[in-house]
Amino acid sequence: MTDFAHRSVLLDEVLDALEPRSGGVYVDATVGGGGHAEGILTRGGEGTRLFAFDRDESALAAARERLASFGDQVTFVHSAFGDVEAELRARGVDAVDGVLADLGVSSPQLDRAERGFSFGQDGPLDMRMDPSKGETALELVARLEVDELANVIFELGEERRSRRIARSIHEAYDADELSTTSDLRAAIHRVTGGKRAKRDPATRTFQALRMAVNDELGQLEALLEALPRLLVDGGVAVLISFHSLEDRPVKWYFRRSTQLVPLSKRPVIASDDEQRENPRSRSAKLRAARRLPRSEAA
Numbered sequence: 001m002t003d004f005a006h007r008s009v010l011l012d013e014v015l016d017a018l019e020p021r022s023g024g025v026y027v028d029a030t031v032g033g034g035g036h037a038e039g040i041l042t043r044g045g046e047g048t049r050l051f052a053f054d055r056d057e058s059a060l061a062a063a064r065e066r067l068a069s070f071g072d073q074v075t076f077v078h079s080a081f082g083d084v085e086a087e088l089r090a091r092g093v094d095a096v097d098g099v100l101a102d103l104g105v106s107s108p109q110l111d112r113a114e115r116g117f118s119f120g121q122d123g124p125l126d127m128r129m130d131p132s133k134g135e136t137a138l139e140l141v142a143r144l145e146v147d148e149l150a151n152v153i154f155e156l157g158e159e160r161r162s163r164r165i166a167r168s169i170h171e172a173y174d175a176d177e178l179s180t181t182s183d184l185r186a187a188i189h190r191v192t193g194g195k196r197a198k199r200d201p202a203t204r205t206f207q208a209l210r211m212a213v214n215d216e217l218g219q220l221e222a223l224l225e226a227l228p229r230l231l232v233d234g235g236v237a238v239l240i241s242f243h244s245l246e247d248r249p250v251k252w253y254f255r256r257s258t259q260l261v262p263l264s265k266r267p268v269i270a271s272d273d274e275q276r277e278n279p280r281s282r283s284a285k286l287r288a289a290r291r292l293p294r295s296e297a298a
Helices: 011-018 035-044 057-066 068-073 081-090 107-111 137-143 146-157 162-174 181-192 203-213 216-230 244-256 272-277 279-283
Strands: 025-028 049-054 074-078 096-102 231-241 260-262 285-291
Touching: 011 035, 011 096, 011 231, 011 285, 025 035, 035 049, 035 057, 035 096, 049 057, 049 068, 049 081, 057 068, 057 074, 068 074, 081 096, 081 216, 096 216, 137 162, 137 203, 146 162, 146 203, 162 181, 162 203, 181 203, 203 216, 216 231, 216 244, 216 285, 231 244, 244 260, 244 285, 272 279
Parallel strands: 025 049, 025 096, 049 074, 096 231
Antiparallel strands: 231 285, 260 285
């Protein structure tokens, strides 16, 4: 069994919103370890079809193993979630009954030092969700000027000390002292007094670089814009976010859309029991929306 173990957040709530049925076609745009996908296929029963997307090959390997018993009900696609529409079209699929996206980085990715997502373990400055392509976090830092890097840290990390942090990172790079996650954390701590902080001051910068490396907001925008075209009339989209930079675009897209109607005014959050059992669920917000009939939508 692969070691990509990952607890599915808000599983019952996802299934209640999607209402999988036999004969339905569904997309898990971020399949991860396959927990949500397994729930969709089990609830839907025989005849349910699922397209399982992930840009992390190790996640796809775990999902293939977990979902093996469902056979050809599942189609696995190595792709980022922003490319779901194009990938489905290439496979002759024009519309689906439901789309799920569990946004953000997964626990197994954070726990693997070689992926470079976390300052909790020393590893290379990589941060790519798909390690097979694209620039690493170190290459991003090398490419950006100090002001550009500061803007990334401010906008994607909501870090008010972004200018000082960016200068310190570049000084470390110029001194050939920036190659690992520990090096990056040390460069941040030099200007933020890390040891005195209750929350590690490197957190926001690591988030910003990860989001920039993986174009996470660009991918989210592409997925949101594709939803009205992808969903059948009455189809449902479910998105789970873990911080405000993800949640805000989802909230406003659903509210302003003339083709989708939100299923609830407020985001669905994890129960007290789930939050106790799975700390990752504490920051999760689920928003769902239903595709209006095309005869009614503007």
